[in-house]
Amino acid sequence: MTQRDPGVYLEDIEYCADAAVRYTAGYSLAQYLADDKTRAAVERMLEICGEALRQLDRAAPDVASRIPYTREIIGFRNILAHGYAELDHHKVYAIAVIHAPELLAAVRTTLKEFPEP
Structure with missing residues (x-):
């Protein structure tokens, strides 16, 4: 199996x-809870974030360590993928609104270290 460049995971x-x-963006918690398509899309995007970070941690742990809350993000990915019955939509919303922007900023900062293809 060919290993991907860490920049691709980022x-x-x-x-x-x-x-x-x-x-x-612009959704209140009530609007989010009422919109099953948006909930599903957000959950999928957060799941992919966690999986990509898990793969990055395996391929380049030094790079993954620069992303805050790596373990927690990977753990949340496992809840999204395997623990859907216990999924708390309020928590997913809070993660998307509060923590995803923080993750995005950290990733963008880290990406600056990788040359453009």
Whole structure:
């Protein structure tokens, strides 16, 4: 199996964190809870963030360590992927609105260290 460049994982995280932020922009919690399509899209984007970070941590732990809350993000990905019955939509919303922008900023800062293809 060919190992991907760490920058590619970071780009995946950047895209998906940005999408989660965009999908919830202007949404109140009540609007978010009432919109099952948006909930599903946000959950998927956050799941991909966690999986890409998990893969980045395996391929380049030194790079992954620059992203705050790596373990927590990976753990939340596991809840999204495997623990859907216990999923708290209030928590997902808070993560998308509060923490995804923080993740996005950290990833963008880290991406500056990688040359453009």
